[in-house]
Amino acid sequence: MLMASPDKRIRKNRHFYQALKHALDGLKAVTRHEGNFRRELLAALIVIAAGWGFNVTRFDWVLLVVAICLVFLFELANTIVEELVDLVVGPHYDPRAKLIKDMAAGAVLLAAIIAIACGVYVFGPFVWQLLQGGR
Numbered sequence: 001m002l003m004a005s006p007d008k009r010i011r012k013n014r015h016f017y018q019a020l021k022h023a024l025d026g027l028k029a030v031t032r033h034e035g036n037f038r039r040e041l042l043a044a045l046i047v048i049a050a051g052w053g054f055n056v057t058r059f060d061w062v063l064l065v066v067a068i069c070l071v072f073l074f075e076l077a078n079t080i081v082e083e084l085v086d087l088v089v090g091p092h093y094d095p096r097a098k099l100i101k102d103m104a105a106g107a108v109l110l111a112a113i114i115a116i117a118c119g120v121y122v123f124g125p126f127v128w129q130l131l132q133g134g135r
């Protein structure tokens with residue numbers, strides 16, 4: 001279960017900075033408590049470093065950034081679904097809870113497959129060239 005920030009206010013945000021702080025609190029919580037999110041952050045940093053190293057084209061950068069954002073957004077949505085299901089169902093087995101969580105995990109899996117396909121499209125030719133050069 002994720003831990004909320006200690007701020008106990010439940011009324012509407014009074015100004016933009018308050019809304020921004022709460023949004024950042026949410027991102028901080030998911031980064032601190034979700035191992036998958038941290039692993040994806042590390043993978044994103046490696047992909048960005050590889051993009052730099054191989055000096056990929058602007059189009060390739062767009063593909064990589066969209067792929068990275070896609071995975072982060074789906075992982076965030078999956079975490080929200082898990083938290084909501086746990087809030088409603090609690091520590092009990094419920095076949096609908098299982099279905100909902102499995103579908104949310106399936107959505108992350110699809111996003112990850114799309115991201116991997118983008119990675120193979122961008123880096124595949126470089127890796128192929130390296131392998132050819134090594135022979």
Ligand SMILES: Nc1ncnc2c1ncn2[C@@H]1O[C@H](COP(=O)(O)OP(=O)(O)OP(=O)(O)O)[C@@H](O)[C@H]1O
Binds near residue numbers: 036
């Ligand atoms: N209340 C429940 N009733 C039935 N099945 C559940 C319930 N909670 C979780 N499950 C099953 O256990 C799996 C893991 O659920 P859990 O909430 O622990 O996700 P998780 O392992 O933290 O996922 P992630 O790795 O994406 O964070 C779910 O995909 C689902 O199949």
